[in-house]
Amino acid sequence: MHTDTTILHGAPPHLTKEEIRTITQVCLMAGRIILQNGGETYRVEDTMARIAAAYGIEDPQCFVMPTGIIFAISGASQATRLFRINERNINLGKVALVNDISRRITSGTLQPVEALASLKELEKHSREYPAMLKVLAAAVASGCFLIMFQGSWSDFFPVFVTGGLGFLFFLFVHSIVQIKFFAEFLTALLIGTTAVLFVKLGLGHNLDQIIIGSVMPLVPGLHITNAVRDLMAGHLVSGLSKGAEAFLTAFAIGSGIATILSIFY
């Protein structure tokens, strides 16, 4: 009789309500951190399902979109949680760390309470590289892209300055205005203007290559990759909306550059 009820309700008999609540929290928190930091949607669902299964919850249901997570447990202790995602940025280090925690959970070495504590610790710890180093990285990367796109080394310095300045400006505007596309548009305007100035002053030679190299740090590579991987995994809603995000970013950059070109040509 006892087994019958477990089959009917699906809830494992050895878990108390309190434990189930903790496990739900662990699942949601892991999913949320991955989603907010640029992980693929299918990875979020996969991780949540694995954690739930490792803790003995049968038939967990999760539905993940770029803007929210729904997690439900069927059975006697029914629970459904919804978590809204408003802010998203890119921090692949955090995604990798949650992945490590989820691996430890599935191998059975991490109890729900400990897992929750380490996830909370992980979320509080920002674990980001300093913004100034990122700006430097963007500047050098822009210069490297110039060489890769057959530019000449004499344009390296203008691209270095324009790319770094553009990325710094993007971080600054994005911290004030929460609308990412607007920040990208303004950044493209600045990059275009700086590049034109360099050429007019005689310091830069090939305007096209300077602009292309400097714009590369803003290119939505992560969104394109994520969109394709999500579409492949059957997450049509997420894949399409991430594709739309990538398209909007490309459009914002393109129209910013086009504005500058139409003024100075």
Add this chain to the structure above:
Amino acid sequence: MMDIFSQLVTSFVSSALFGFIFNSPTRMLPQCGFVGMAGWIAYYAGIELGQGVIPATLIAAFLVTVISQLFAKQYKTPIIVFSVAGIIPLVPGGIAYDAMRNVVENQYDTAVQLAVKAFMISGTIAIGLVLSEVVNQVIRKTIK
């Protein structure tokens, strides 16, 4: 020869730095650089050997994903850490820029041609990603 050398170095550095911008784990940055370098050299060699942009992109995107999958398994790290760094150099930024410039210059016929080309290349990147995923799944299923 010097040209190939500078391509190798710049593609490695830029991909590793993209990993840095995306906050990838520090010990994975050289691997990010390697994935980007391999993909870019495959693309570059394809172009130098007289292939079109599209076959070259396809091969490069395929290679990037295959190496990313191997690294993901080896280092127990999400594949996205590696594949993003490798894909970014292949994004057709230059062609999209040319298309935009032709729009501004009122040369819509050229602009549309270039835009379609940029769109085709983006699609090719997607196909390269899918193809290597499929190959990976087939290998895993048949070995089991």
